[in-house]
Amino acid sequence: MTQETVISAQNLSLTFQTNDGPVHALKDVSLDVEKGDFVSFIGPSGCGKTTFLRVMADLEQQTAGTITVNGVSPAEARRARAYGYVFQAAGLYPWRTIGGNIRLPLEIMGYDKSDQAKRVKRVLELVELAGFEKKFPWQLSGGMQQRASIARALAFDADILLMDEPFGALDEIVRDHLNEQLLHLWASTQKTICFVTHSIPEAVYLSTKIVVMSPRPGRIADVIDSPLPRERPLDIRDTPEFIDIAHRVRDGLRAGHDDD
Numbered sequence: 001m002t003q004e005t006v007i008s009a010q011n012l013s014l015t016f017q018t019n020d021g022p023v024h025a026l027k028d029v030s031l032d033v034e035k036g037d038f039v040s041f042i043g044p045s046g047c048g049k050t051t052f053l054r055v056m057a058d059l060e061q062q063t064a065g066t067i068t069v070n071g072v073s074p075a076e077a078r079r080a081r082a083y084g085y086v087f088q089a090a091g092l093y094p095w096r097t098i099g100g101n102i103r104l105p106l107e108i109m110g111y112d113k114s115d116q117a118k119r120v121k122r123v124l125e126l127v128e129l130a131g132f133e134k135k136f137p138w139q140l141s142g143g144m145q146q147r148a149s150i151a152r153a154l155a156f157d158a159d160i161l162l163m164d165e166p167f168g169a170l171d172e173i174v175r176d177h178l179n180e181q182l183l184h185l186w187a188s189t190q191k192t193i194c195f196v197t198h199s200i201p202e203a204v205y206l207s208t209k210i211v212v213m214s215p216r217p218g219r220i221a222d223v224i225d226s227p228l229p230r231e232r233p234l235d236i237r238d239t240p241e242f243i244d245i246a247h248r249v250r251d252g253l254r255a256g257h258d259d260d
């Protein structure tokens with residue numbers, strides 16, 4: 001099978017100039033993400049996970065190195081609406097209903113009204129918010145708002161989903177369920193997903209590739225190609241294979257800390 005590289009970073013560095021001096025958020029990061037990969041980025045706070053995602057999304061510019069998204073610059077990929085982005089905070093417009101928030105990118109992209117309605121219904125079911133379409137964000141819990149923001153990023157079917165700790169604020173049962181749903185969605189749509197998390201089990205459960213990062217400056221400490229099958233029931237988390245990968249992630253995180 002020929003692989004198609006969707007995101008390619010070569011010796012990518014990003015240094016923020018601050019009043020307290022330069023902050024080396026990313027240093028010499030090289031990574032290829034293939035079409036259909038589910039890549040998790042895991043590492044301690046401040047290791048540059050969000051910054052890396054923001055460079056992919058053209059929300060930050062690297063200070064050295066190169067990066068392409070779908071073979072073009074992040075700016076061109078953004079203009080081509082190559083990706084949906086789910087932020088840590090839900091970021092819903094308070095004056096729009098949940099349905100209205102999810103519909104917004106579809107309206108901007110010119111989907112017809114009946115297609116908009118179908119898509120809103122489908123993604124609301126996917127995140128278990130069916131029936132909440134007419135509610136306003138402030139009428140939902142924080143976790144439900146985050147699920148709505150995930151629905152919004154799923155609604156327009158971009159090939160790439162960039163997800164920055166989307167499930168961090170959710171309780172464990174809902175999180176497990178959304179993890180399962182996300183895997184189903186990924187398997188059925190063959191999207192490429194880049195996913196930031198602090199959770200080792202979440203990274204191992206979801207990913208085909210786990211990128212372990214270390215701080216100061218943000219570098220890649222380990223890249224683990226998961227040997228787990230793509231079809232994953234939740235109880236795969238009790239298997240020796242799963243536990244082995246989790247150990248390797250933990251070792252990578254620990255090695256990064258030793259450099260401090």
Ligand SMILES: Nc1ncnc2c1ncn2[C@@H]1O[C@H](COP(=O)(O)OP(=O)(O)OP(=O)(O)O)[C@@H](O)[C@H]1O
Nearest residue numbers: 016018023024025044045046047048049050051052
């Ligand atoms: N706009 C900015 N200006 C200056 N420094 C920044 C800026 N954005 C991020 N940083 C710094 O860059 C480093 C990497 O930040 P980043 O948010 O990418 O880390 P992270 O791994 O996503 O952390 P967390 O897990 O806490 O979300 C941190 O030291 C942070 O303080």
